[in-house]
Amino acid sequence: MVLKVAGRSEISPFIVMDIMRMANRLSMKGSDIIHLEVGQPSTKAPRAVLETAKTALDQNLLGYTDALGFADLRKRLTAYYQDYYNCAISSDRIIITTGSSGAFLLSFLSVFEAGDKVGLVVPTYPAYKNILKAIGVEILEIHVSHETGFQPNREILESLDTKLDGLIIASPSNPTGSMIKKIIFEEILDWCAQKKVRVISDEIYHGITYNEKAETALSYNDDAIIINSFSKYFCMTGWRLGWMVVPDNLIRTIERLAQNLFISPPTISQLSAVSAFECLEELDSNVLRYADNRNILQEELPKIGLKRFAPSDGAFYLYVDVSDYTNDSFSLCQDLLTDAGLAITPGTDFDSRNGNYFIRLSFASSTFNISSAIKRLDQFLSKKKSSH
Ligand SMILES: Cc1ncc(COP(=O)(O)O)c(C=O)c1O
Secondary structure: OOOOOOHHHHHOOOOOHHHHHHHHHHHHHOOOOOOOOOOOOOOOOOOHHHHHHHHHHHOOOOOOOOEEEEEEEEHHHHHHHHHHOOOOOOHEEEEEEEEHHHHHHHHHHHHHOOOEEEEEOOOOHHHHHHHHEEEEEEEEEOOHHHOOOOOOOOHHHHOOOOOEEEEEEOOOOOOOOOOOOOHHHHHHHHHHOOOOEEEEOOOOOOOOOOOOOEEEEEHHHOOOEEEEEEOOOOOOHHHHEEEOOOHHHHHHHHHHHHHHOOOOOOHHHEEEEHHHHHHHHHHHHHHHHHHHHHHHHHHHHHHHOOOOOOOOOOEEEEEEEEEOOOOOOOHHHHHHHHOOOOEEEEEHOOOOOOOHHEEEEEEEOHHHHHHHHHHHHHHHHHHHHOOO
16 A cells, blocks of 8 residues: 655655756766756855864854854854844844754744745746645735836735735845835835835845845844844855844744754854854955856847847846747757756746746856857757747
């Protein structure tokens, strides 16, 4: 007899992880693959972080920490909020998590009941939807497009005919890199406060912006939950470390959840991350490289027939319209991988309605890789055109 598998686990795969697995298999067999699929900085953690990690290992300091995180790191983040955003917050409100992924689970469990309705801006980072589904929360997809710069605004929210319990926003967003303008950001957060809609603001791409600095929801809405991570700006993906800033009345609730779900976030990562704040110059120089890569792509892609993409104001993604070439972005990405050695994510990961007409390129790689990728893409698309 086959024993049952819980229905709540029937969620979509995270397609980018599937593409990465296929790409890694091909690399292991000797294929020369350029990775533009995964949102991962090609530069590794800063040197000072590694030095601190070595000391922690030598001194064998790796027991559990408090469930809410290592006190020195929480204090260091308080200073960062003061310096970077001019926001004064108590370190009690900062909760260290196992990546921002751990923070999603903790925040969703703490404020949404099964059956609640949460608005998601589509195209969206897929894990929001998939985690919410697994815990029985209903999703309202709020589709955005070029018309509003791939971000929502107050009018869009006012026109919804469903009462929302929560709204997830991300500026810069993944997959588009688009940002919400300051005035619109303020209006959205005001509207949510008036309508008692809980805002979860994913601020993981803060620090990686090309025109204006990103705004934190903390400045405009006292009930918002802020989620951030050491994965992107700080280049520490595999260290699995993130954080949240939560309203006072949620601290104990989340502490109880964190104690039971995770005990504590990875200790070596917490101890080492304190040193990341000494390395902001090194980290900012990575952002300059992303800016160069972005400029190259924005200049070269139109020359090879890819003329339409979302405004990439931040993060390290270009969400490119490929509707002139396909209505099946997953097959296109499979062909790009096997025929051109390019690992790229299909838009279907982020949008089940229109994603077949888009692909997402990550430009967090080296400038050399980006230039080589454009050449391969050009050859691939020229062949595709001539075969039609
Ligand atoms: C928008 C967004 N949020 C969260 C994450 C998860 O990051 P982590 O769990 O590594 O902090 C990612 C990763 O790509 C992301 O793009």
